[in-house]
Amino acid sequence: MSEILVLVDHVDGAVRKPTLELLTLARRLGEPSAVFIGDASQGADTLAKHGAEKIYVVDDAEIKPYLVAPKAEALQQLVEKTGAAAVLIPSSAEGKEIAGRLAIKIGSGVITDAVDITSDGGTPVATQSVFAGNFTVTGKVTKGTPIITVKPNSAAPEEVGAAGTQEQVSVTISDAAKTAKVIKSEPRKATGRPELTEAAIVVSGGRGTGGDFAPVEGFADALGAAVGASRAAVDSGWMPHAFQVGQTGKTVSPQLYVAAGISGAIQHRAGMQTSKTIVAINKDEEAPLFELVDFGVVGDLHKVLPAATEAVNARKG
Amino acid sequence: MNIVVCVKYVPDATADRQFESDNTVDRVGVDGLLSELDEYAVEQALQLREKREGEDIEITALCVGPEKAVDAIRKALQMGADKGVHVVDDAIAGSDSVATSLVLAKAREKIGAEKKVDLVMTGMASTDASMSVIPAMLAERLELPQVTFASVVESQGEVFRVRRDGDTATEIVEGRLPMVLSVTDQTGEARYPSFKGIMAAKKKPLETWALSDIGVEADQVGLSASWTAVEGTEARPPRTQGEIVTDEDGSGATALVDFLASKKFI
Numbered sequence: 001m002s003e004i005l006v007l008v009d010h011v012d013g014a015v016r017k018p019t020l021e022l023l024t025l026a027r028r029l030g031e032p033s034a035v036f037i038g039d040a041s042q043g044a045d046t047l048a049k050h051g052a053e054k055i056y057v058v059d060d061a062e063i064k065p066y067l068v069a070p071k072a073e074a075l076q077q078l079v080e081k082t083g084a085a086a087v088l089i090p091s092s093a094e095g096k097e098i099a100g101r102l103a104i105k106i107g108s109g110v111i112t113d114a115v116d117i118t119s120d121g122g123t124p125v126a127t128q129s130v131f132a133g134n135f136t137v138t139g140k141v142t143k144g145t146p147i148i149t150v151k152p153n154s155a156a157p158e159e160v161g162a163a164g165t166q167e168q169v170s171v172t173i174s175d176a177a178k179t180a181k182v183i184k185s186e187p188r189k190a191t192g193r194p195e196l197t198e199a200a201i202v203v204s205g206g207r208g209t210g211g212d213f214a215p216v217e218g219f220a221d222a223l224g225a226a227v228g229a230s231r232a233a234v235d236s237g238w239m240p241h242a243f244q245v246g247q248t249g250k251t252v253s254p255q256l257y258v259a260a261g262i263s264g265a266i267q268h269r270a271g272m273q274t275s276k277t278i279v280a281i282n283k284d285e286e287a288p289l290f291e292l293v294d295f296g297v298v299g300d301l302h303k304v305l306p307a308a309t310e311a312v313n314a315r316k317g
Numbered sequence: 318m319n320i321v322v323c324v325k326y327v328p329d330a331t332a333d334r335q336f337e338s339d340n341t342v343d344r345v346g347v348d349g350l351l352s353e354l355d356e357y358a359v360e361q362a363l364q365l366r367e368k369r370e371g372e373d374i375e376i377t378a379l380c381v382g383p384e385k386a387v388d389a390i391r392k393a394l395q396m397g398a399d400k401g402v403h404v405v406d407d408a409i410a411g412s413d414s415v416a417t418s419l420v421l422a423k424a425r426e427k428i429g430a431e432k433k434v435d436l437v438m439t440g441m442a443s444t445d446a447s448m449s450v451i452p453a454m455l456a457e458r459l460e461l462p463q464v465t466f467a468s469v470v471e472s473q474g475e476v477f478r479v480r481r482d483g484d485t486a487t488e489i490v491e492g493r494l495p496m497v498l499s500v501t502d503q504t505g506e507a508r509y510p511s512f513k514g515i516m517a518a519k520k521k522p523l524e525t526w527a528l529s530d531i532g533v534e535a536d537q538v539g540l541s542a543s544w545t546a547v548e549g550t551e552a553r554p555p556r557t558q559g560e561i562v563t564d565e566d567g568s569g570a571t572a573l574v575d576f577l578a579s580k581k582f583i
Contacts, residue, residue, distance in 0.1 A: 011485045067481075067490050068453060068463055092484045093449065093466050100450030101457040103415055109544025110414065112448045125548065130446075131334045136551045143544035179462035180496070183478070184489040201582065223582065231502075241468065241482050241503055247330075248354065248441065248502045256582050266331050277580055278556070279573065285563070292556045295576040299564025307570030312583055315574070 002030040002085035002122060005078060006052070007071075007098065009090040011187070013042035017198050018090045020157035022150055023051040025117045027160070029124055030085050035078055037063055037071055040166065048164020050157055055166045056082075062173045068094060069177035072101035077171045079106055079145055086124050088117070091149040099149045108144025115154050115253070115274075124148055132247070132266055133273030152197040153253050188242055194226045196243065201256045204228035204245055204272075208261015208282060208301055211238045215305035216260050222312040228252065228272075230262045246271035260301040264289025281305065318374045318494075320362050321425055322438045323455075324393050326386030327352040327445040334445070340547040341411045341540060342445055344383055351389035354440035356396070356507035361470055361500045362438055363397045363508070369472075375399050377428060381409060381420045387523070394518035395510030401523035402428060408528055411540025414446070418454035420538060423531040425459065435494045441466055441501040452499035462492035468503035 004026040009016045019034075026032035034052040036043060039059055047055055056078055063070040075098065079087060087102065089095040096112050103110035114126035124146050128137045141147065196202065203225045205216035213227070220227045229239035231246050245252055247267040257275035262268060264280070264287055272278070273292065280289045285298045297304050328334045328347040335343040359378065366374040378393035380386050381404045390401035404424050412420070428434055437459070442449040456463035467479035467490075475494040480487060482503070492498075510518070528535055536542055562572045577583050 016485075067465070067488075069456070072457070094483065096449050097453035097463070097465060100414065100418075100448075100453035101463075103450075103544070104418070104454050104457040107544075110450065111545055112450060129553075132330065134334070134553055135336065136553055137340075137547055138549045139545055139547040141544060142546045176460050180464050180490055180492040182488050183491050185486045186488075187486045223577075242484075247444065247447070256577070256580070270330075273556075274553075277582075279576070281569070281573070285561070290561060291558055293561070294556075294559035295573065296559070296561040297564055297569040297573050298561060299569040303567075304564050304569045304573065307567050308573050311570060311574040312577070315578065315583055 003033050003082050004030045005075070005082065005084045005087045006032055006034050007075065007087070007089045007095065008034050008036045008043065008047065009092065009095065010036070010038060010043055013039050015043040015046045016090070017157065017195070018150070018152040020046070020050040021152070021155045022088045022090060023047065024155045024158045025150060026088055027051050028117065028119045029122060032162070033082065033084070035075065037074060044164055044166060048162050049159050051160045051162045052164050053162045055164055056169045057166055058169050058171055060171060060173065062178070065182055066178050067180040067182055068097045069101060069180065070173045072098045072105060073173055073177050074171040075102050076105045078169065084145060085122065086146040086148065089147065089149045091151045095149050099147050103147050106144055108147055109141035110147040111139055111141060112149045114148050114150045117148060117150065129274050132270035151251065191227070193220065194224070196226045196228055196245070197250050197252055199226035199252070200254055201225035201258070202228050202245070202252050202254045203258040203260065204230060204262060205233055205260050206230035206262030207232040207236070209233060209238065211236060212302070213238060215302055218309045219258070219305045222309045230268050259289055260305060262289055263287045264292070318369070318372060318435045319432050320365070320374065320376045320436045320438060321379050321428055321434050322355070322358050322362050322376060322393065322398065323421055323451070324355045324359065324378050324380050324389045325352045325443045326350070326380060326382040326389040327443055330444050336550045339411070339540065340550055345385070349385055349388065351392040352440060352444045354442055354444055354502060357500050357502050357504050358438045358440045359393045359396050359398060360507035361504050365472065375432070377402055379421065379424055379428070380404070381417060381424070383410065390523060391518060392510070394521045394523070395514045396508055397514060400521060403523065403525045404528070404531065405525055406528040406535070408535035408539045411543060412538045413543040413545050414448055414450050414454060415544050416538040416542055418451055418458060420528070420531070420533055421451065422455055422458040423533050424526065427526070427531050437461070437497045439497070439499045441499055452497050456497040459497065462496040464490050464492040464496050465499040467498060467500045470498070470500060470504060
């Protein structure tokens with residue numbers, strides 16, 4: 001079976017969920033090998049449990065302080081060493097940049113933001129959602145080793161139990177890759193809520209909150225949901241950019257998306273249109289988002305959400 | 318300082334965007350414009366010049382695209398860029414990101430042959446393909462530092478220091494000229510062209526180059542040279558509007574919770 005490299009996304013050694021989804025997708029194409037850049041001692045078991053037959057560990061202090069380029073070099077050397085049949089990378093900003101550089105380095109085509117991968121006789125076929133979610137596109141890489149970046153929530157991680165044989169790999173990092181230096185890194189504060197792109201339910205607030213996100217957060221907590229925000233709310237300084245849903249923020253595709261006080265500009269729709277069920281609460285019955293919803297309430301979110309929160313909590317008993 | 322800002326001509330995101338029969342993006346039948354996200358790059362280039370008063374800073378808007386794409390360059394010139402370079406060649410149509418980055422890199426080389434280029438700037442993504450890979454690919458091809466996804470840009474002399482808001486952390490990234498710099502929409506609103514700017518733009522130099530001018534062969538680009546192939550495109554079925562209720566004395570919340578319960582979210 002051919003080897004499929006999966007670049008592991010982790011925070012200080014803790015493997016993030018999208019990587020486990022990638023391992024599941026990789027099993028459709030061949031035998032998954034995880035590529036762990038950093039100290040794998042904490043994450044190796046999780047990777048093995050989710051299908052990684054091998055774990056290539058590149059624990060090189062020279063990689064961490066620099067942006068993107070050294071990771072692309074490390075992957076290049078692993079592709080050459082293993083003769084892998086495909087490379088799957090989580091579709092974060094950094095993941096896509098690593099993919100782009102790797103494509104040039106190894107002379108291979110690259111597809112970004114896949115939402116599904118199937119196998120056509122071992123060749124990956126990627127599904128993408130484009131034009132603000134209005135079109136579904138399927139495509140293949142036709143030259144070199146296919147490089148595909150995959151969005152979160154693209155597959156349900158499966159526990160299969162694989163060998164997870166670790167192999168320490170040393171790579172050569174060029175001086176050219178050490179020119180953009182990360183001089184400070186401040187981890188985002190944990191909110192105690194699910195990760196926005198991974199959550200099954202997202203409750204977002206927009207201009208209509210008037211800056212008061214308490215009703216949105218209260219309802220999110222009642223539903224066990226992640227909190228999101230429209231660009232208008234972020235631009236107003238009410239929420240950090242990390243919470244932005246839309247074209248220039250996060251794309252989410254949860255089971256349920258609740259939009260409160262969000263009118264629904266195309267840029268916002270681009271980030272949530274593929275959600276399974278959409279609910280909106282807005283004072284303005286003309287809000288364009290109502291065109292998309294499965295259920296809508298014309299009303300003041302400051303009244304509707306607290307009452308709904310109370311009702312949800314009461315039902316949960 | 319010599320700055321090249323890459324600008325893309327894209328179908329208007331608010332229009333009815335479509336694909337052609339060969340699965341390429343319809344760039345003719347739909348009104349196009351300068352990608353909104355590239356306006357932020359033009360804006361940051363202009364702000365850099367304003368902050369670094371007294372320095373000789375020249376800003377060139379570089380665009381690869383069909384004839385109509387010259388509109389994207391015009392907009393950049395109206396905003397305040399000094400010169401435009403438009404690479405237009407029938408062979409380019411249907412190019413993927415790998416081929417597009419080659420054309421941009423070669424065009425930058427030609428611009429640099431006349432006057433050394435210090436800074437290549439881009440937006441964070443295009444608003445059509447939204448891949449976000451071109452800046453990284455340019456840095457790879459040009460062997461330059463990659464300082465990307467900047468939400469705040471500060472510079473002193475040849476050193477640039479930016480804030481990069483990642484998925485799990487906010488980073489401060491530092492690089493030295495020459496470099497590739499991409500900026501996000503968090504860097505600040507892009508200016509509207511003034512009447513004076515619009516008039517002045519008409520007199521600004523605008524060069525049109527073919528592939529042969531930058532040393533790229535026709536078979537290195539275009540749909541047939543693409544390293545990826547779109548197999549099919551399918552319009553997502555339009556969502557049908559569900560029930561809309563009007564809240565009266567708490568009825569909205571009750572109806573909402575009933576709906577969520579019926580869908581087993583509670």
